[in-house]
Amino acid sequence: MxxxxxxxxxxxxxxxxxxxxxxxxxxxxxxxxxxxxxxxxxxxxxxxxxxxxxxxxxxxxxxxxxxxxxxxxxxxxxxxxxxxxxxxxxxxxxxxxxxxxxxxxxxxGLKPIKVKYRGFSVTVKPTWHKLKRSPGEILIDIDPGMAFGTGGHATTKMCLKSILRLVKSALLPKGPSILDVGTGTGVLAIAAVKLGFKKAAGTDIDKVALKVARKNASLNKTKLSLSAKDLSGVPGKYDLVAANILAGELTRLSRSLNDRIKPGGFLILSGILDSEQTAIEAAFSAIGLQKAFSFKEKEWVALVFGKPAR
Ligand SMILES: C[S@@+](CC[C@H](N)C(=O)[O-])C[C@H]1O[C@@H](n2cnc3c(N)ncnc32)[C@H](O)[C@@H]1O
Missing domain, CATH: 3.30.70.2170 (Alpha-Beta Plaits)
Incomplete structure (x- = not known):
């Protein structure tokens, strides 16, 4: 309609x-x-x-x-x-x-976006934009529909850069798993699969976003397990959990997010304004996570935490 x-x-x-x-x-x-x-x-x-x-x-x-x-x-x-x-x-x-x-x-208004980390890159492009893939380049097709996540917003770009950094610095095991909380268009989970993740799950409270993510997964020939479940109802533990949602929601979900990370795994948090960084760092340190690295772009910050191996 x-x-x-x-x-x-x-x-x-x-x-x-x-x-x-x-x-x-x-x-x-x-x-x-x-x-x-x-x-x-x-x-x-x-x-x-x-x-x-x-x-x-x-x-x-x-x-x-x-x-x-x-x-x-x-x-x-x-x-x-x-x-x-x-x-x-x-x-x-x-x-x-x-x-x-x-x-x-x-x-x-939408253009292809290239996110780089030390010579590695991921390009996210709208489906209707024709682009020739260069050798070794990871190309993701996104039809955003009504969902957030075309790749170019600072908060998404820093998540993509964090995933690239974790993969390319061999900080994750081979064929790792990812849980993308607030998947939007599915862009982060799709990028992860294209970077070698063997299992990718995404959740979103917005049913329209899930429909868009499902379509994008199919466009990119990637298998995503998508759900509208509340985070506390999502089973299993993951090598990497990513959440690009606003700071208040990240704080509210801190324990549930932590519960979904395997020991030795990582958590990417984005959607944080630099004025909120200190409070978010304190909240996640208080539940036993250790800050690994961060990225900053304009007024936005992305924080990456490691969960101690047992
Ligand atoms: C800023 S978008 C991020 C989209 C994509 N992951 C990215 O990085 O571009 C945030 C998404 O999180 C969803 N969301 C907000 N709160 C949520 C929650 N508590 N659990 C799951 N999804 C949530 C929104 O519906 C929206 O699709």
């Missing part, structure tokens, strides 16, 4: 761009695209938050414009996001979009 959309155009101060972006995503937008205001020419330059970091030009303009999309009719989500954004000094304009217009606008 065709789905019509509300396009949100949010304008506010550059320093709270990442927070505004998180609020828009938390309200149910499948992602956020950015337009920068060229302060010299006064014109809007459209680019996506999903472009590779190295392709982005330094933008010093104080005002930012973010575009997000909510299903038409979701007045409650729109009201909440309006209130939350106004608290941090952001204003909204909205317009109605027919399903077909939305698809075209959305697709135009």
């Amino acid at each position: 065709a789905q019509d959309w509300i396009e949100i155009r949010a304008t506010g101060p550059g320093e709270s761009k990442d927070l505004a972006s998180s609020l828009l995503i938390a309200s149910g937008s499948p992602g956020v695209q950015e337009e920068t205001v060229d302060s010299v020419a006064g014109k809007l330059v459209s680019h996506s938050l999903w472009e590779e970091e190295t392709q982005e030009e330094e933008d010093t303009s104080p005002v930012r414009v973010l575009k997000a999309y909510l299903p038409a009719g979701d007045e409650a989500a729109l009201g909440t996001v309006k209130t939350n954004l106004s608290r941090i000094g952001w204003a909204l304009e909205t317009s109605f979009l027919k399903d077909t217009d939305w698809s075209e606008k959305w697709k135009k």
